[in-house]
Amino acid sequence: MASCVTPGFLNGRCSSSTNKASSVTSTFTTFASNLTKKCSSRSFVSFAKRFLIALCVAIAVCGIAAQAQGLLTAPLNQLVDPQRQHLALALNARKPALFFVSALLQIGALLWMWQSGRAAALRDVLRRNIRNTLVLRLIYVWSLVMIAQIASLPAAIVGYRLVADAGLTQQSPAEWFGQALSGAVVNAVLAAIIFSFMLMLAARTRLWYLFGTLFLVVFVLVAALVEPIVFAPWIQHQQPLPNSALSARLYAAERREGVNLPIIVQESATGIGADTARVAGLGPTQEIVISDQMLQTATPGELEFVVARFSAHAAAHDNFKLDLYISLWLIVAAAISVTLADRVGFRRDDDPLSRLALVAAFLGLTILLLLPVQAAYSRRLEARADHAAVTVMNDPASAVRLMVRLADDDLLQVCPAPIIRRYFLSYPPIGSRIAAIRGGGDPCH
Numbered sequence: 349m350a351s352c353v354t355p356g357f358l359n360g361r362c363s364s365s366t367n368k369a370s371s372v373t374s375t376f377t378t379f380a381s382n383l384t385k386k387c388s389s390r391s392f393v394s395f396a397k398r399f400l401i402a403l404c405v406a407i408a409v410c411g412i413a414a415q416a417q418g419l420l421t422a423p424l425n426q427l428v429d430p431q432r433q434h435l436a437l438a439l440n441a442r443k444p445a446l447f448f449v450s451a452l453l454q455i456g457a458l459l460w461m462w463q464s465g466r467a468a469a470l471r472d473v474l475r476r477n478i479r480n481t482l483v484l485r486l487i488y489v490w491s492l493v494m495i496a497q498i499a500s501l502p503a504a505i506v507g508y509r510l511v512a513d514a515g516l517t518q519q520s521p522a523e524w525f526g527q528a529l530s531g532a533v534v535n536a537v538l539a540a541i542i543f544s545f546m547l548m549l550a551a552r553t554r555l556w557y558l559f560g561t562l563f564l565v566v567f568v569l570v571a572a573l574v575e576p577i578v579f580a581p582w583i584q585h586q587q588p589l590p591n592s593a594l595s596a597r598l599y600a601a602e603r604r605e606g607v608n609l610p611i612i613v614q615e616s617a618t619g620i621g622a623d624t625a626r627v628a629g630l631g632p633t634q635e636i637v638i639s640d641q642m643l644q645t646a647t648p649g650e651l652e653f654v655v656a657r658f659s660a661h662a663a664a665h666d667n668f669k670l671d672l673y674i675s676l677w678l679i680v681a682a683a684i685s686v687t688l689a690d691r692v693g694f695r696r697d698d699d700p701l702s703r704l705a706l707v708a709a710f711l712g713l714t715i716l717l718l719l720p721v722q723a724a725y726s727r728r729l730e731a732r733a734d735h736a737a738v739t740v741m742n743d744p745a746s747a748v749r750l751m752v753r754l755a756d757d758d759l760l761q762v763c764p765a766p767i768i769r770r771y772f773l774s775y776p777p778i779g780s781r782i783a784a785i786r787g788g789g790d791p792c793h
Contacts, residue, residue, distance in 0.1 A: 419748040436759040450503035457499035458709035467705040468697040485544040493536035565675040576629040585615040605659035616641040627658040649746030660736035685710035726774040763792035
């Protein structure tokens with residue numbers, strides 16, 4: 349009995365342990381199998397995510413490359429918006445007439461002031477109330493210039509309505525008139541200072557034209573020198589470009605042109621040209637000014653091109669050259685106008701002050717004729733800056749993209765009529781600039 353019980357007992361214990369061991373082994377095997385399946389599933393999901401990311405990046409890179417290739421090879425009429433070009437054509441068709449009507453209204457008002465004797469009458473009224481000769485001259489010239497600008501107001505109003513209807517300005521009529529009035533007052537003050545000084549020189553020396561030439565050159569250069577630190581901050585809000593990865597790229601673009609200028613962000617005006625950039629100042633006051641709208645809408649590549657081209661202007665001292673050129677150009681125009689006025693007979697009540705209306709009228713006509721000369725010189729400087737920027741940036745697609753965007757946003761014709769190019773464009777036409785960037789023939793000639 350005992351022998352039977354003992355083996356049975358022993359057999360029973362061994363069977364129980366074996367079952368438990370089998371159970372544990374089975375549980376471990378199942379857990380390991382599930383763990384392996386989970387690990388395999390996670391690895392697959394991770395691989396799929398990486399693959400999809402890589403695929404998206406590859407597609408994006410291919411898309412960017414295709415877009416860049418299209419910018420460099422597609423015909424111009426496929427790059428720009430045809431409807432916007434149609435609006436640009438309609439706007440440019442009216443621009444020459446408005447420009448010449450405005451100029452002739454001012455010239456006509458000045459001739460009428462002299463011919464009718466109103467200029468002499470204005471002189472007499474001021475003389476009865478102002479004893480200081482210098483103040484008398486300043487107020488007299490300021491009044492003449494304001495009268496001339498008021499005479500061109502109808503053409504200015506039509507011009508405002510055109511750009512407002514085209515969506516190029518968000519200014520209300522009141523805002524536009526306020527800005528136009530302030531601009532007219534400032535222009536009249538500058539003209540009063542220049543002409544009054546010329547009259548003082550003419551009254552004191554026969555060599556007034558030599559001293560006047562020197563004064564005009566110095567006046568223009570000093571005005572350009574102090575503009576960024578005196579006038580610009582007073583007119584519009586400005587601040588330095590904030591530090592960021594983008595600012596590092598833009599300052600690097602500067603250094604490639606061999607300059608180191610501060611980059612200033614200017615609050616966009618509500619009028620035309622909010623999406624703009626420029627180089628301001630001379631010598632130690634030079635800075636690159638970018639509108640906040642351009643900073644928000646342009647791509648980093650476009651902004652690099654903008655900074656590079658204005659850095660090229662600074663490196664070549666183009667601001668100084670252009671200011672000096674304008675000064676000499678105005679001197680030539682003044683000499684021609686004085687010569688023409690001297691050939692007109694004196695009125696009975698004429699004197700140098702009253703005849704200033706006649707001289708100013710001839711000056712307007714001369715400037716009207718010489719304006720294409722100044723514009724041609726500016727276009728040459730701008731074309732050289734484009735070439736320098738494209739050379740150092742080695743990103744022609746971004747440069748073309750900027751030109752296309754400006755053409756669409758600002759209603760710039762790709763190839764405007766010759767009279768538009770000669771009188772109104774200080775830059776080469778968009779079509780010419782794109783062709784130069786892409787290395788092809790100029791479609792605008």
